[in-house]
Amino acid sequence: MPHFGAFAAYAATLPASLSTDPDDLATLAKHLRALRPGTRPAQRVELVDAHADVQDAENATYAARELSRGLARLHAETHADKLRHAAVQSARAAILAVEPTAARMRGTDMPVTPSAIRAAALAYLQVDASPEEFAGISTGTPVVQVHCHRSGPYGRHITAQIAACIRTEEWTLPAHPPILLEFERLDGRLNGVENARKLLHRKDPKKAYLRVTDVPVEYIGITRP
Known part of the structure; x- marks a missing residue:
């Protein structure tokens, strides 16, 4: 039977990729953490690395929001956005390593x-x-x-x-x-x-x-x- 937790995790990458809300990244991080039990060592390493990437993006997003509006905040938001896109790609790769069909339910x-x-x-x-x-x-x-x-x-x-x-x-x-x-x-x-x-x-x-x-x-x- 497919890993249905992986389907939920992959679905969580969509709002994380489209939104600047750090809560969407936090939800994705929870899914990645939930996938670890029962995975092979190489898969677990990918999940741990992807989880760290998502948390870095989440922290950068929060940090950007704390700045006053201006050039510094703009640069921080741009940096956070780049981290977010990279983290989502990392998460998708880790999820697909666990369940190759997770991108599309058949x-x-x-x-x-x-x-x-x-x-x-x-x-x-x-x-x-x-x-x-x-x-x-x-x-x-x-x-x-x-x-x-x-x-x-x-x-x-x-x-x-x-x-x-x-x-x-x-x-x-x-x-x-x-x-x-x-x-x-x-x-x-x-x-x-x-x-x-x-x-x-x-x-x-x-x-x-x-x-x-x-x-x-x-x-x-x-x-x-």
């Missing part, structure tokens, strides 16, 4: 049994979940949700967003990044949900795109303005 990587979905959710949410949400992974119901919407001329284009998750009374807790499936509608008489169900579930189980075991599949239509 359908073949999706957990499809109740126990696999719970294990994936525990790894994926280990940094970001609250204690209450973390407890909900054990008590909630593993499901696969398919959110569908139609677009394009006459609604011919359909996008399905597929994710295994844990559903509780309070939350829907994802077990991995969503998988996007785009296709042309199969039957113009059917809505987006029915088209997606027709594509994902075939009469011959061996030809089905979505194969799950003892897990309910929930189809949810999305109305776009």
Whole structure:
């Protein structure tokens, strides 16, 4: 099974790369630290080095914010920005060394049994979940949700967003990044949900795109303005 914590860590590199908020760098640092257990020595070295780079960028960002506006602050912000970009690249390389597919979730990587979905959710949410949400992974119901919407001329284009998750009374807790499936509608008489169900579930189980075991599949239509 893929390292779902690595998928969460890689996702954390996006806000860290686009924002100047040091909190995004702090979150990325937490993900890198959480990835260390169970990794090989060479991978751990990369994670430790990347963590140090991210912390340096975070400290430089805070230092720049403490300066009064002027040329000195501008230079400090430029320096912090360079450190941030370099740290994100270092983090991505370290994460991909742990899980080479972490940059993009594939359908073949999706957990499809109740126990696999719970294990994936525990790894994926280990940094970001609250204690209450973390407890909900054990008590909630593993499901696969398919959110569908139609677009394009006459609604011919359909996008399905597929994710295994844990559903509780309070939350829907994802077990991995969503998988996007785009296709042309199969039957113009059917809505987006029915088209997606027709594509994902075939009469011959061996030809089905979505194969799950003892897990309910929930189809949810999305109305776009």
